[in-house]
Amino acid sequence: MKCPNCNGKNLGRIGNEQYYCWNCCLELSVEKGIVNVHQIEEDGSLSSLNDLFYQSGS
Template sequence: MKCPNCKSKNLGKIGNEQYYCWNCCLELAIENGKMNINQIEEDGSLSSLNDIFYQQGS
């Protein structure tokens, strides 16, 4: 598996179907066959970046 942002394979597993990219510091989670991409904020909360990586249907 590669990071959809930086294309790196430098991913660490942090949970069941959850990964962390050591190059660009994103959390990747696979839920129901879809990858959710989150940025980790300074306070530890997650901000979804799915809207950047996936186009919304129109």
């Protein structure tokens, strides 16, 4: 698997189907074959970045 942001393979596994990109500091999760991209905020919460990487069909 490659990071959709930096295209790097420097990913660490942090949970079941959850990964962390050490190059760009994003968290990735895989659900039903779809990679979800999240930014980790200062308070530890996650903000979805899917709208930046994936465009809807409508």
